[in-house]
Amino acid sequence: MIRRALIPFTVLMLVTGGLRADEIDGSLRLAAERIAVSTCATCHGPRGHSIAPKFPVLAGQHANYLLAQLQAFKAQTRGDPDALGYMWGMAAPLDDTTMAALADYYGRQRPEAGQRGDPALTARGQQIYQQGDATAGIPPCGACHGPHADGTGMYPRLAGQHVEYLMKQLRSFQSNLRNVAIMHGIAQVLPVHDMLAVATYLQSLGP
Numbered sequence: 001m002i003r004r005a006l007i008p009f010t011v012l013m014l015v016t017g018g019l020r021a022d023e024i025d026g027s028l029r030l031a032a033e034r035i036a037v038s039t040c041a042t043c044h045g046p047r048g049h050s051i052a053p054k055f056p057v058l059a060g061q062h063a064n065y066l067l068a069q070l071q072a073f074k075a076q077t078r079g080d081p082d083a084l085g086y087m088w089g090m091a092a093p094l095d096d097t098t099m100a101a102l103a104d105y106y107g108r109q110r111p112e113a114g115q116r117g118d119p120a121l122t123a124r125g126q127q128i129y130q131q132g133d134a135t136a137g138i139p140p141c142g143a144c145h146g147p148h149a150d151g152t153g154m155y156p157r158l159a160g161q162h163v164e165y166l167m168k169q170l171r172s173f174q175s176n177l178r179n180v181a182i183m184h185g186i187a188q189v190l191p192v193h194d195m196l197a198v199a200t201y202l203q204s205l206g207p
C-alpha cells in the first residue's frame with residue numbers, strides 16, 4: 001500500500017534524516033500526495049480534514065510537529081492504545097524522507113474552524129486557554145500554543161481540532177500513556193469539566 005518505490009532513488013541516496021521544506025522537490029511532493037490520498041485520507045479525510053472525531057485533523061498542522069509524531073509512532077514511543085492500534089502500523093513502513101514529505105503536505109493544507117459548542121462552556125474554555133487559572137495552578141495554554149491556538153514549531157496547532165480527539169489526548173497525557181512531561185504536568189491539574197471547556201473552545205476556532 002505504501003511503496004517506497006514511489007520515492008526517486010536519487011532522493012533516498014541523499015537523505016538520512018528529516019528534510020527541510022525547501023529540500024522537498026516536486027516528485028517527492030507528488031509521492032507524498034499519492035500516499036495521503038490513497039492511504040491516510042481513509043481516516044484523516046481529504047487534505048487532512050477528518051470527519052470522524054476520533055481521527056485528528058492534520059490540515060495546517062506544523063510540519064515539524066507532524067514529523068516528530070510520525071517518528072514517535074514508528075519508534076513506538078507514543079503509546080496510547082489508539083496510537084498503537086492505528087498509527088504504529090501506518091508509520092512502520094515510512095522512511096524519514098517520506099515522513100517529512102507527508103508532514104510538509106499536511107502542513108501546507110488550509111485549516112478550518114470546527115463546530116461551535118455550548119456558549120457557556122466555550123467562554124470558560126476561552127478563559128482557561130487565555131488566562132489559565134492561578135488558584136488551580138493551570139497555566140494559560142496560549143503561552144505555548146499561541147494566542148490564536150495556531151501553535152508554532154513543536155507546539156501543535158489546536159484550533160479547529162475535534163473535541164473528542166483533544167479530550168483523549170489530555171487524558172493520555174494525564175495517565176502518561178502519551179508520555180510528554182510538559183503536558184503531563186498540565187493535564188494533572190486540569191479538572192475534567194475544564195478539559196471539556198477548553199476542548200469545546202478550541203474546536204470552534206478557525207485559522
Ligand code: HEC
Pocket residue numbers: 035036039040041042043044054055056058061066069070080082083086087090102156168
Ligand atoms: C485506520 C485509520 C488511520 C489511518 C489510515 C491513518 N491514521 Fe493517522 N491517526 C489515526 C488515529 C486514530 C490517530 C490518533 C491516535 C491517538 O489517539 O493517539 C492518528 C494520529 C495521527 C497523527 C498525530 C496527529 C497529532 O495531532 O498529534 C499523525 C501525524 C498521523 N496520524 C498521520 C498519518 C499519516 C501520514 C497517515 C498515512 C500514511 C495516517 N496517519 C493514516 C488513524 C489513522
Ligand code: HEC
Pocket residue numbers: 056068128129138139140141142143144145154155156157158166169170180182183186190198
Ligand atoms: C509549557 C508549554 C505548554 C503549555 C502551557 C501547554 N501546552 Fe499543550 N503541548 C505542549 C507541547 C510541547 C506539546 C507537544 C507534545 C508532543 O510533542 O507530543 C503539546 C501538545 C498538546 C496537545 C496534543 C495535540 C495533538 O495534536 O495531539 C493538546 C491537546 C494540548 N497540548 C493541550 C493543551 C491545553 C488544553 C493547555 C492548557 C490547559 C496546554 N496544552 C498548555 C506544550 C504546552
